[in-house]
Amino acid sequence: MSDLSSINTSERKQAQRPVSLFRNLSAKIASIPMILTALVVFVGGTAWTVVHSFTSSKLLPKTNFVGFEQYERLWTTRRWLVSLENLALYGILSLVFTLVIGFTLAALLDRKIRGENVFRTIFLYPFALSFIVTGLAWQWILNPDLGIQHVVRSLGWESFTFNPLNDPDIVMYGILIAGLWQGTGLIMVIMLAGLRGIDEDIWKAARVDGIGTVKTYVVVIIPMMRPVFVTALVLIASGIIKLYDLVVALTNGGPGIASEVPAKYVIQYMFRAQNLGQGFAASTMMLVSVAIILIPWAYLEFGGRKRG
């Protein structure tokens, strides 16, 4: 993202005459610290990490290169493969459900219901909590001796079993529930803002043409809200990639390694196992996977507009 915008500005600079270098000089001077931060911290840090992922650095970074050895080990490590599977499962489900639930809630609130402010506050409130707090709260809710299972059993259904956090097969769904609870509120508010931006006349025209409410949403409103969906998509995607603290608070990767995620692997191997090279290789793979998803999308999104 940041790369692309910097390419845009540099191209613009070349197109204008050199005198323009001094135009708005104070604004340009003011932005130097940010430019330096972006270059040194983000680009520089990334390059340094990628370079050191080809070394056999242990506790301290060193430059004895070993080629792709760290990557070979990474891709034969069971824990890394499990982490990727988990992230893919969580990512796809979280993306779909966040968008669907977020939009549905927003559409319901948009029907000019009574007490909209109250509902909006309730739905948005979980977003104010950190992932750690969310994780601990859901750990209690999903605990078989304290939470949902206990409540339902004490109501009379003695054989009711709901214990996702201790079952390796469904533990990721337990994490997904907590993640959705925390994240959908924000998406709902963004969708609601988008819905409010739709001109009343569109609705009037649809009504005159006799198009039903649901059909109007699907056929007319949603295509008009494309920029809103793009924003929501970016927010959700970045939340998925950095999934870490929710897992740490809820299960700490357990039972066994059933709910491990890539970010946790990186931290574990960099600091606990004192194997920087392995951690860097894993974080480089995370960067590559983000790039694989983002670059084609950014190309479609921004490349098309420039020509048009």
Place this chain on the structure above:
Amino acid sequence: MNRLAKIMAGTFLAGAGAAHAADLEVTHWWTSGGEAAAVSEFAKAFTENTDHNWVDGAIAGSGGTARPIIISRIIGGDPMGATQLNHGRQAEELIEAGLLTDLTELAEKEGWKDVVNPSSLLDACTYEGRIYCVPVNIHSWQWIWLSHDAYETAGLDVPADWNEFVASAPKLQEAGIVPLAMGQQSWQQNGAFGVLAIAIAGVDAWRKVVVDRDADAAMGPEYQKVFEAIVTARELAADSNVQDWNQATNMVITGKAGAQIMGDWAQGEFQIAEQVAGEDYTCLPGLGINEILDTGGDAFYFPVIDDPAVQEAQMALASTLISPDVQVAFNLKKGSLPVRGDVDLSAANDCMQKGLDILKAGGILPSGEMNLTPDTQTQIEDLMAEFWSTDMSAGDAQERYADIIRSSE
């Protein structure tokens, strides 16, 4: 001008005053009940016997949480005055980078070489002939703790070794008792595996695998028995769903579980619960099969700090930690064995006496931490975490274990 001069003079005086009595920040991860009581013995002795002050920097969580924090502070240029680490290969690179203080002079003056027993503890602190840490205690993993309460409930005699324990398990289960308490954390699962390996495969096979890192030996018939034994242990611990080690120990204390495989630090928990060794619980070193202890333990390292007052305080602390009285006071509370062979431990209980006798008889091994890098240890812990939470077969686990040993450095 006058006022400024006064302020400057005041600052200077305050600075000069601090040169005599330095505040020394000491980081450690001893936070459970028994551990905290033990570490306060260090603080008391240091503050009372020297001019300096102990500033406690306890970091909650296990060593796995605290170690990265400690190491990043040392690397990041914000070193503490002194810090606990497990001796072994964890600090190797910090020493190479010149970040830790050389204690050789003090060690020679006080003759540590002659008093530290077993001498392998000091060897673990030595890097290229120089000494960089003070060992403070000996901890060994090779213990199983048995609850008399549980066996009374089931109407059985307390077993004398691992095989008898396995044979008694069905009766315990009938009485509604979990045979084996096991915290669901990978370091505990890995620890139990290590203990079973020494007890069942025997010392020779263990040495070949862990010290010489011979992958063929890891695939051998001795280790096959070990992996079959942890499959059994996994079945016996199936109903134990606690997390922390002291919660698992508590299951043994309250008679909800028959036994726990855990290092001798569990002793501190029994002590706080006012249980008596031999009456309320039994401890079997080496699972009663192979009476041998590894000699892991804790040591203190002193990061290099460019301040003479702090350096003086560091040396004073190093000397305090290893002095005979402090060693006795600390280790009695901690439930561990002292690093000096020349102190009187008649106040120690049954279990500690057993440990001391084994040490005297020379039944010692270097600990896994001294032989394997944290990297290899983490890989084995990951394998154990997966093994204990799934129904992975003994054969698969053994093969993957051998792979890790083959690729280790």
